[in-house]
Amino acid sequence: MAGRGKLIAVIGDEDTVTGFLLGGIGELNKNRHPNFLVVEKDTTINEIEDTFRSLGSVSGSVAEANPSQHDPPLWDEIDSWQFLNRDDIGIILINQYIAEMVRHALDAHQQSIPAVLEIPSKEHPYDAAKDSILRRARGMFTAEDLR
Amino acid sequence: MEDLVCPLAVLPTAGGDGEGGGSGSECVSMAALDLRAELDSLLLQLLGDLEELEGKRAGWLSLAKARYAMGTKSVGPLQYASHMEPQVCLQASEAQEGLQKFKVVRSGVHAPEDVGPREGALRRRKGPTKTPVPQSSDAPRDPLNWFGILVPHSLRQAQASFRDGLQLAADIASLQNRIDWGRSQLQGLQEKLKQLEPGAA
Numbered sequence: 001m002a003g004r005g006k007l008i009a010v011i012g013d014e015d016t017v018t019g020f021l022l023g024g025i026g027e028l029n030k031n032r033h034p035n036f037l038v039v040e041k042d043t044t045i046n047e048i049e050d051t052f053r054s055l056g057s058v059s060g061s062v063a064e065a066n067p068s069q070h071d072p073p074l075w076d077e078i079d080s081w082q083f084l085n086r087d088d089i090g091i092i093l094i095n096q097y098i099a100e101m102v103r104h105a106l107d108a109h110q111q112s113i114p115a116v117l118e119i120p121s122k123e124h125p126y127d128a129a130k131d132s133i134l135r136r137a138r139g140m141f142t143a144e145d146l147r
Numbered sequence: 148m149e150d151l152v153c154p155l156a157v158l159p160t161a162g163g164d165g166e167g168g169g170s171g172s173e174c175v176s177m178a179a180l181d182l183r184a185e186l187d188s189l190l191l192q193l194l195g196d197l198e199e200l201e202g203k204r205a206g207w208l209s210l211a212k213a214r215y216a217m218g219t220k221s222v223g224p225l226q227y228a229s230h231m232e233p234q235v236c237l238q239a240s241e242a243q244e245g246l247q248k249f250k251v252v253r254s255g256v257h258a259p260e261d262v263g264p265r266e267g268a269l270r271r272r273k274g275p276t277k278t279p280v281p282q283s284s285d286a287p288r289d290p291l292n293w294f295g296i297l298v299p300h301s302l303r304q305a306q307a308s309f310r311d312g313l314q315l316a317a318d319i320a321s322l323q324n325r326i327d328w329g330r331s332q333l334q335g336l337q338e339k340l341k342q343l344e345p346g347a348a
């Protein structure tokens with residue numbers, strides 16, 4: 001693993017994740033946690049947030065928890081997802097509409113690695129005004145700074 | 148982005164009682180001018196990076212259309228392999244302190260059609276039969292094969308599009324890092340400038 005380089009992780013809808021796995025970024029075996037999460041309509045915001053902040057589930061790459069109740073065993077698994085805490089992930093790709101759900105978590109992420117990249121989805125085109133990186137860059141210039 | 152050398156690093160220490168204040172203030176003014184020049188350069192670089200990033204995202208959007216080529220519900224998580232090895236990885240390098248750059252690296256792909264006798268179609272079956280040895284079992288399997296041996300052309304096109312998209316992702320991530328790095332450098336220089344010229348702040 002040390003000589004292989006860093007992984008690209010993806011948090012997205014079914015089409016997005018399937019597409020990027022087709023591109024060859026997927027890692028899944030009995031010893032390591034998957035580097036992807038398929039977000040479906042039943043996926044809760046907490047699950048997405050936990051995945052983003054921490055990555056590495058033992059089983060399955062699809063989170064389909066019932067939003068109306070918390071399933072203790074599922075939460076135990078979700079707690080082990082460690083995207084940000086893994087040192088072998090270089091980039092996290094995330095659909096922008098999903099990023100909006102966990103915007104506070106994205107805005108709190110200041111490290112250069114892993115880099116977080118917001119991408120469009122089939123049903124949600126990309127909006128530069130919502131992107132965390134671009135908003136930070138646009139907000140740093142004021143009229144006083146440019147004097 | 149060339150190395151930025153803060154002019155403050157070469158500032159002579161000023162006298163505590165104000166003696167030699169004339170030459171001291173000249174030093175400060177020159178340092179402030181140099182600092183402003185550095186700020187302008189960094190600002191221009193940042194604006195250029197932002198423009199380049201916007202341009203790359205416009206190309207990125209076209210990949211969303213490629214997903215339509217993936218077809219029916221037979222292409223989805225149910226077809227994912229239970230064991231996956233990444234074919235695409237990232238090489239992260241540090242161009243400058245705190246500035247990370249990414250490069251996509253592809254490992255060898257082991258496709259079923261590569262397995263087979265390397266000799267011609269006909270083999271002489273004399274002596275011990277030579278069993279064709281497949282390539283290293285460590286080579287990752289093409290994810291295209293999750294969806295069958297004969298897959299539609301549109302799926303291959305989608306794979307090619309997403310592979311192109313991965314390189315684009317690495318470029319955009321590198322640009323984002325550079326923008327963030329430049330932003331922090333700019334803030335640092337602005338703070339130092341305010342200390343040099345509190346009246347102008």
